[in-house]
Amino acid sequence: MSEQVTITIDGRELSARRGEKLLWAALRNEIYIPHLCAWPEIEPPEASCRLCYVEIEGRERPVTSCTEPVIEGMVVHTRSPRVDRLVASAFELIMSDHHLNCAKCPQHKRCELQKIARERRLRLRPSRLTALPRRGERDDSLKTIYFDSGRCVLCGRCIWACRELARVGAIGFSRRGYKQAVTTFGDLPLAETACTECGECVEICPVGAFSYKINAGGERESL
Ligand code: SF4
Ligand code: SF4
Structure with a gap:
């Protein structure tokens, strides 16, 4: 059995597995910390969405909870003026090119963006940055699944799942900066790749x- 440590998050004393990442210890104990790119099995964490900031007592600056291993006696605050500012800015940036x-x-x-907005009382529509929604193309080439790149938040989780869970590797990131996107190799339609529609x-x-594509009766197409 793995060694347990005691940590405190937002005044609550909790037990966690030594070395597990703070984000998962918090979520397991129903303490919400916003996140998009993190997934329990993705190691090392990408830490690219910059939404999971927390304060740890004794640390000079907020840290990303998806990368922070728990240690005995750690005292954590999921909210503070600095954390709230960082999360609000990262969220605003994500939403500034989102096709809302x-x-x-x-x-x-069921959307994580809606959940983050609700939990942190943030607006889905950017208020400070000019919204420049990416009207990305929609790939409708598969029978049961479609991809709408205008809604993609570039978290990278699908790329990991396609490679590590499906063992296919049909998709990856292409281009850089504002033009970065999830695409297939050579920008082919998904139907022309090794995608198995798993x-x-x-x-x-x-x-x-x-x-999933929805059928005329409003139900998910069966795979
Ligand atoms: S992905 Fe975007 S458009 Fe879809 S529910 Fe979430 S916020 Fe709304
Ligand atoms: S399509 Fe992939 S990279 Fe884009 S939001 Fe969904 S899981 Fe993340």
Whole structure:
């Protein structure tokens, strides 16, 4: 059995596995910390979304909880003016190029962006930055799954799932900076790749970018 340590998060004393990442210890104990790119099996964590900041007593600056191993006696605060500022800025940046159309999105009401906005009282529509939604192309080439790149938040979880869970590796990041996108190798339609339509990308996507096609009866197409 793994060694347990005692930590304190937001005044609550909790038991956690020594060395496990703080983010998962908090979530398991129903303490919410925003996150998009993190997934328990993705090691090392990407720490690219910059949403999971917390303060740890004794540390000069906020740290990302997805990369921080727990140690005995650690005292953590998930909210502080510095943390809230960092999270609000990262969220605003993510939403500034997001094609926001919740009412028509298959992930409406289950979306991680909506959850972050709700939990942290943030606006989905950027208020400080000019919104420049990426009207990314929609890849409709597969029978059961589609990909709408305008909704993609570039968390990278689908790339990991396609490679590590499906063992296919049909997708990856291409281009840099503002133009960065999830694409297939050579930008081919998904139907022209080794994609098996296993659905791992849909299951792991925190937003409505990879989605199942819905049939006329409003039900998910069977795979
Ligand atoms: S991905 Fe989330 S925030 Fe974006 S349109 Fe869909 S439901 Fe709305
Ligand atoms: S398609 Fe979904 S899982 Fe993949 S990078 Fe975009 S938001 Fe993340």
